[in-house]
Amino acid sequence: MSTGPGVDRPDRAGESPDDSSSGPERPEQAPEAGEGGAAGAASAPSGHAMWADTTSGTADNVGYVPTGGSGGAQPPGRSSQGESELVREALKDAKVSHETTVTALKAMAGRREREWPRPGACRVITIANQKGGVGKTTSSVNIAASLALHGAQVLVVDLDPQGNASTALGVDHHAEIPSIYDVLIEDTPMADIVVAAPDIPNLFCAPATLNLAGAEIELVSKVARESRLRRALDAYETDKFDYVLIDCPPSLGLLTVNALVGGDELLIPIQCEYYALEGLGQLIRTVDLVKAHLNPALNVSTILLTMYDARTRLAAQVAEDVRQHFGDIVLKTVIPRSVRVSEAPSYGQSVITYDPGSSGALAYSEAASEMAHRNAGAAT
Numbered sequence: 001m002s003t004g005p006g007v008d009r010p011d012r013a014g015e016s017p018d019d020s021s022s023g024p025e026r027p028e029q030a031p032e033a034g035e036g037g038a039a040g041a042a043s044a045p046s047g048h049a050m051w052a053d054t055t056s057g058t059a060d061n062v063g064y065v066p067t068g069g070s071g072g073a074q075p076p077g078r079s080s081q082g083e084s085e086l087v088r089e090a091l092k093d094a095k096v097s098h099e100t101t102v103t104a105l106k107a108m109a110g111r112r113e114r115e116w117p118r119p120g121a122c123r124v125i126t127i128a129n130q131k132g133g134v135g136k137t138t139s140s141v142n143i144a145a146s147l148a149l150h151g152a153q154v155l156v157v158d159l160d161p162q163g164n165a166s167t168a169l170g171v172d173h174h175a176e177i178p179s180i181y182d183v184l185i186e187d188t189p190m191a192d193i194v195v196a197a198p199d200i201p202n203l204f205c206a207p208a209t210l211n212l213a214g215a216e217i218e219l220v221s222k223v224a225r226e227s228r229l230r231r232a233l234d235a236y237e238t239d240k241f242d243y244v245l246i247d248c249p250p251s252l253g254l255l256t257v258n259a260l261v262g263g264d265e266l267l268i269p270i271q272c273e274y275y276a277l278e279g280l281g282q283l284i285r286t287v288d289l290v291k292a293h294l295n296p297a298l299n300v301s302t303i304l305l306t307m308y309d310a311r312t313r314l315a316a317q318v319a320e321d322v323r324q325h326f327g328d329i330v331l332k333t334v335i336p337r338s339v340r341v342s343e344a345p346s347y348g349q350s351v352i353t354y355d356p357g358s359s360g361a362l363a364y365s366e367a368a369s370e371m372a373h374r375n376a377g378a379a380t
């Protein structure tokens with residue numbers, strides 16, 4: 001069992017603070033079967049108007065409208081050269097084997113000039129929203145995969161008894177596997193449970209098993225019950241990673257509180273649906289309590305709009321409301337609803353490896369790039 005990256009962080013000499021001149025470049029957007037034409041509304045880099053014509057109901061003119069140049073809808077990302085050629089080469093045959101995709105992605109990961117800036121110290125990012133099914137796990141896994149493929153050392157901590165993040169990373173999580181349950185309840189060191197994700201270099205996972213379902217109750221009687229994850233992460237010397245992403249269960253119980261105490265930043269995924277904002281007040285109140293009593297440094301740094309359906313006015317309206325309310329902490333990139341995104345976990349993969357040219361993969365890559373290029377974020 002591999003137990004995480006070496007103690008020393010790899011040498012960072014010669015890294016560019018910004019990759020804007022050299023990439024990353026991405027493949028042209030490939031149409032996706034079964035997506036109803038909603039693909040491609042993923043992102044709008046600065047200098048482009050967002051949400052123009054979002055009410056027209058057509059899929060390909062929504063969400064990304066160049067304010068200059070030749071006009072017309074364009075996919076997110078830049079013209080294809082280099083890295084994208086690698087991927088396109090891998091995708092040339094209609095039947096792309098898993099190995100081919102992984103080989104192409106590993107080649108991408110090996111190109112230092114494609115790397116995104118890495119933080120000076122490890123960023124521990126908790127991904128929480130007590131509302132179920134809003135894209136917490138999908139965002140954790142795909143942002144982690146994107147960051148790792150662009151040179152960062154990344155650990156995903158699966159803090160949900162469902163173990164969905166472990167599944168999506170292709171990591172075993174049956175009952176006998178040493179897991180985050182053992183860390184929280186039995187004081188097992190993180191080093192004993194962390195395993196490498198099989199498909200992506202630099203990506204590691206602290207898996208969750210079903211045992212974790214009992215942890216909410218077992219934690220109640222433990223000393224420092226809210227801080228046990230933080231303690232474990234501190235003891236693990238997380239500075240060997242650039243990012244630790246903690247995927248939370250859909251509740252505000254002790255597991256999520258542990259994640260809020262353990263994190264420096266909070267990323268809230270918000271689904272572009274009618275009830276999206278319901279419960280957010282409660283989440284923010286919990287964050288305030290944690291800040292007041294347990295983790296003053298916690299910062300709501302990022303909001304990510306997920307499952308955006310460009311064909312509906314509702315999605316545009318929700319996105320607009322969220323931007324008005326939360327301002328700059330909302331990522332410009334929006335994750336479109338995408339069949340490929342939902343298919344990927346059943347193959348034990350992120351969408352980044354499952355279908356690198358799909359709208360979902362491109363959008364998650366763009367979102368991760370935004371996060372990597374941003375500072376830790378604005379205050380709550």
Ligand SMILES: Nc1ncnc2c1ncn2[C@@H]1O[C@H](COP(=O)(O)OP(=O)(O)OP(=O)(O)O)[C@@H](O)[C@H]1O
Binds near residue numbers: 131134139
């Ligand atoms: N962009 C997307 N397009 C299509 N389906 C998606 C997208 N994002 C997530 N899904 C699907 O929606 C469902 C819920 O997503 P996910 O598991 O990431 O949410 P969650 O917030 O982690 O859920 P839970 O609260 O149960 O942990 C999953 O079946 C996932 O595959």
Ligand SMILES: [Mg+2]
Binds near residue numbers: 136137138164248249
């Ligand atoms: Mg989940």
